[in-house]
Amino acid sequence: MKELLRSFTRLGSVRGYSAGRKDLRIKGVKHTIAVASGKGGVGKSTTAVNLAVALANKCQMKVGLLDADVYGPNVPIMMKLDKMPEVNEDKKMVPIESYGVKCMSMGLLVAKDASLVWRGPMVSSALEQMTRGVDWGNLDVLVVDMPPGTGDAHITVSQRLQLSGALIVSTPQDVALMDARRGINMFSKVEVPILGIVENMSCFKCPNCAERWFIFGEGGSRKTAAEMGVDFAGEIPLEVGIRQGSDDGVPIVISAPDSDVSKAYVDMAQKVVDRLEELSKEEQSRPQFNL
Numbered sequence: 001m002k003e004l005l006r007s008f009t010r011l012g013s014v015r016g017y018s019a020g021r022k023d024l025r026i027k028g029v030k031h032t033i034a035v036a037s038g039k040g041g042v043g044k045s046t047t048a049v050n051l052a053v054a055l056a057n058k059c060q061m062k063v064g065l066l067d068a069d070v071y072g073p074n075v076p077i078m079m080k081l082d083k084m085p086e087v088n089e090d091k092k093m094v095p096i097e098s099y100g101v102k103c104m105s106m107g108l109l110v111a112k113d114a115s116l117v118w119r120g121p122m123v124s125s126a127l128e129q130m131t132r133g134v135d136w137g138n139l140d141v142l143v144v145d146m147p148p149g150t151g152d153a154h155i156t157v158s159q160r161l162q163l164s165g166a167l168i169v170s171t172p173q174d175v176a177l178m179d180a181r182r183g184i185n186m187f188s189k190v191e192v193p194i195l196g197i198v199e200n201m202s203c204f205k206c207p208n209c210a211e212r213w214f215i216f217g218e219g220g221s222r223k224t225a226a227e228m229g230v231d232f233a234g235e236i237p238l239e240v241g242i243r244q245g246s247d248d249g250v251p252i253v254i255s256a257p258d259s260d261v262s263k264a265y266v267d268m269a270q271k272v273v274d275r276l277e278e279l280s281k282e283e284q285s286r287p288q289f290n291l
Contacts (some may be wrong), residue, residue: 023027023187024162026131028138031164031276034157038179040148043200044169046246048145049078054252054269063141064095065100068157069147070126073107079259080249092135098255123155138290149257158190164276165195167233172199172220184228195275196233197225231275233266237261
């Protein structure tokens with residue numbers, strides 16, 4: 001256990017030393033952000049997809065979406081992608097565009113029902129190919145849909161990319177928030193700023209009587225954000241339209257742009273943009289040392 005803790009300390013020091021190295025950035029990409037969760041089943045991929053689409057269509061930004069969940073890639077379904085990417089003259093894969101977002105996923109490279117039984121080094125190699133082996137062009141933001149948990153993929157992305165920040169997705173219940181705290185602490189160990197906590201499935205609004213039901217608890221994510229000193233990025237209610245849009249490959253930001261839940265996603269996207277601008281100003285104000 002002590003050796004494991006020491007390894008996390010070393011990871012933090014490596015990220016801290018390399019944070020200012022420009023070669024960690026993907027060429028042409030201004031900001032790379034991770035959308036993560038401590039556990040699965042909290043709507044992380046749905047949040048990543050709607051965030052990317054909102055940034056592109058509502059915030060008028062050039063956006064890419066990388067599905068880094070190599071074991072369970074869902075972005076192709078959610079973004080209605082059904083063809084393999086082409087390879088350009090530089091032998092780089094060309095991302096497939098959908099709803100104004102450039103997308104790349106392991107789900108585009110393997111058979112639909114294929115099971116990937118890979119160890120850490122293979123996962124790291126795949127992520128390297130899907131980041132630097134892709135011709136992303138010029139992007140304002142690359143949204144990375146991380147796999148659940150705090151494993152090899154998270155360490156690989158944190159060490160090999162200069163992440164501008166991480167957005168943590170949770171539900172209000174204590175079990176999910178316990179793992180969300182672990183996710184926040186993991187990114188803090190490798191000195192990745194936390195953009196905020198998003199509370200997904202915050203409540204269920206009855207379509208008949210408009211009464212709100214707090215199925216998974218109330219206000220847990222907001223309280224956790226306050227306790228851990230990070231921003232609260234918003235509440236996303238539980239609605240049938242979100243699930244239907246994900247299954248149909250039409251994000252709800254597109255299918256129902258005037259709905260309350262779409263407005264919640266757009267508000268979340270704007271908070272992410274504002275936080276990135278704050279972090280950029282803080283970085284520019286720091287003294288630079290040439291060692």
